[in-house]
Amino acid sequence: MKLIEVKNLEAGYNHQPVLHGISFDLEAEEFLAVCGPNGSGKSTLIKALQRLTPLARGTVNLESKNIFRLKSRQIASRLAYVPQVSEPVFDFSVEETVAMGRYVHQESKLTGQSGRDRFQIDEAMKLTGITSLRHKKISQLSGGERQRVLIARALAQETPALLLDEPSSNLDINFQLQIYHLLKDLQKDKKKTILVAEHNLNLCIPYCHQLIFLKEGQIAASGPPGEVINREVIRRVFELEVELRENTSSGLPEISFIHSAGQINPEAKSKVVDRS
Amino acid sequence: MSRRKTTWLFLSLLIFMTLAGLLLSVKLGAVSMTWEEIRTGIFSGGQFKQIILHLRLPRAILAYLVGAALALSGAILQGYFRNPLADPFVLGVSSGASLGAVLSLELGLSWAVFGFSSQSWLAFFSSLLLVGSVYLVSESQRSGRSESLLLTGIAAGAMASALTSFLLFRRSDAYEQAVFWLLGSFSLSGWKEVWLMLPYFLLALFISAYFAPExxxxxxxxxxxxxxxxPVKSIRRLYLFLATLLASFSVAVAGIIGFVGLIVPHSVRLLIGPDHRRLFIFSGLTGGMMMIFCDLLARTIFAPSEIPIGVITAALGAPFFIYLLNHHTRRSS
Known part of the structure; x- marks a missing residue:
């Protein structure tokens, strides 16, 4: 079933379109990664799908409904947004932050949190492993912990889909993997649809079903990672010569950087696969 | 101490201090009274009845309302701009009001409507007019960013201040009267100001607390x-309207009293956290309590003459604020 259907989308800021002619479908329970160079429009795409950009034209259907006709509340009950981690202006506690995800489900302000609200908040903190941090302030957390809090808030929102903007940025490799493991578990066990904007190709390839490459606001290539990752696409999108090899654990292609004019390290143990 | 315990302790302290402040405001002044004189003055119409019921009580209550309104307005705008340095006058309310008041002096207007002087009316409407124009100009930029509203407000405020200074420069005899607006005072307050502020303040407090989750x-x-x-756009419009009216009413009845709207919400946030469901109410309660004591000092230190209250709020508020910031920074590191 199509969760999101995008046709000929143009979106951006201040009369300045960043994205042009974007068309793709996001199936329910799918894991889609949007990759591309800096400034190619990854974050703008994530925002445009939730109608968060000032400029947006074209068609975006969410569960077959035109998002330009939906209220922000209706969009928020279907799509949860995980923005990039930033310094908090006001220092809310972890629990207060996660509880804000429940806003969309609160019908009356006078009744306070319902039993279901409390259950979902606890569940979201448990799934992301932050229950022990619940009373801490956001400013006291590490980057990885803050990222988990933002994912927990999105989970508390109880939506079928999560849209994440560079969830691995500023995290060490251990945290990067932890976040992607968590996202994969959510997709597999909780049947969530996941869309990530990601700049680290090698990180998202083993986890995603589909990959979209953006370049200068347009889709340059798309498909399952095993098909779409090849030297020609990487050259076209990133203007970079790379070698590809097969990841020994996933069997999927992995990018290997060439550090000295066309040379790759002959000691490299992994098998080099040239798909171009 | 847990946030919950701090909140309850803080609330009890606020109620106690406010009641104490009200009693002291009635008791102290150019004419000091004993508790017995106050009791007979209120209940059996003694010689001090006039001073208590028509001068000191309405003045203390108005000081409370203005303090509470400024602190609430500051708390709203700090959240609105996501900036703990915002205050009720950031969009030009104060500059607009002083321009209106000085213009009324310059034009030699001396009429009164519903008991309020031409200065109050001009101050009120010119502050609303200035903020309204700031809002329309920033909307026309269509950037959708609150920074453009803030910057337009600062620029328009500077323009209005320049005009005010020019008018005062031309008419040095108006300066003394204008100081009332520039530094604030409750010296002319009575029940009619209280009845003007009270309904709007209660309504604004209720609405802002109701929409605090937003x-x-x-x-x-x-x-x-x-x-x-x-629903970001409509909530933003609502809060901007509430905060501007709170500040404009305050300025119309008491002139420009700086610092309360900046430090009270900020200090309260340090004590009980940033959740606006508590922050709005506690900022109001704290601002009111603080203003009662500041006004008490303003009229008793050099009694029978009065110091402009803006001098007291800044002189007392600033050191306390620096202490709180230092204490908080040390604790969190």
Whole structure:
């Protein structure tokens, strides 16, 4: 079933379109990664799908409904947004932050949190492993912990889909993997649809079903990672010569950087696969 | 101490201090009274009845309302701009009001409507007019960013201040009267000011507390707030309207009293956290309590003459604020 259907989308800021002619479908329970160079429009795409950009034209259907006709509340009950981690202006506690995800489900302000609200908040903190941090302030957390809090808030929102903007940025490799493991578990066990904007190709390839490459606001290539990752696409999108090899654990292609004019390290143990 | 315990302790302290402040405001002044004289004055119409019921009590209550309104307005605008340095006058309310008041002096207007002087009316409307124009100009830029509203407000405020200074420069005899507006005072206050402020203040407090969960979301940034389901545009408009009217009413009845709207919400946030459901109410209660004591000092230190209250709020508020910031920074590191 199509969760999101995008046709000929143009979106951006201040009369300045960043994205042009974007068309793709996001199936329910799918894991889609949007990759591309800096400034190619990854974050703008994530925002445009939730109608968060000032400029947006074209068609975006969410569960077959035109998002330009939906209220922000209706969009928020279907799509949860995980923005990039930033310094908090006001220092809310972890629990207060996660509880804000429940806003969309609160019908009356006078009744306070319902039993279901409390259950979902606890569940979201448990799934992301932050229950022990619940009373801490956001400013006291590490980057990885803050990222988990933002994912927990999105989970508390109880939506079928999560849209994440560079969830691995500023995290060490251990945290990067932890976040992607968590996202994969959510997709597999909780049947969530996941869309990530990601700049680290090698990180998202083993986890995603589909990959979209953006370049200068347009889709340059798309498909399952095993098909779409090849030297020609990487050259076209990133203007970079790379070698590809097969990841020994996933069997999927992995990018290997060439550090000295066309040379790759002959000691490299992994098998080099040239798909171009 | 847990946040919950701090909140309850803080609330008890606020209620106690406010009642103490009200009693002291009635007791102390150019004419000091004993408790017995106050009791007979209120209940059996003794010689001090006039002073208590028509001068000191309405003045203390008005000081409370203005302090509470300024602090609430500051708390709203700090959340609105996601900036703990915002205050009720950031969009030009104060500059607009002083321009109106000085213009009324310059034009030699001396009429009164509903008991309020031409200065009050001009101050009120010119502050609303200035903020209204600031809002329309920043909307026309269509940037959708609150920074453009803030910057337009600062620029328009500077223009209005320049005009005010020019008018005062031309008419040095108006300066003394203008000081009332520039530094604030409750010396002319009575029940009619109280009845003007009270209904609007209570309504604004209720509405802002009711929509506080939305303000919590706005404090995360517009995009995140909208993605969580908050109707960002209408909530922003509502809060801007509430905060501007709170500040304009305060300025119309008491002139420009600086610092309260900046430090009270900020200090309260340090004590009980940033949740606007508590912050709005506690900022109001604290601002009111603080203003009662500041006004008490303003009229008793050099009694029978009065110091402008803006001098007291800044002189007392600033050191306390620096202490609180230092204490907080040390504790969190």
């Amino acid at each position: 303000m919590n979301l706005l404090a995360l940034g517009d995009e995140v707030a909208q993605s969580l389901g908050c």
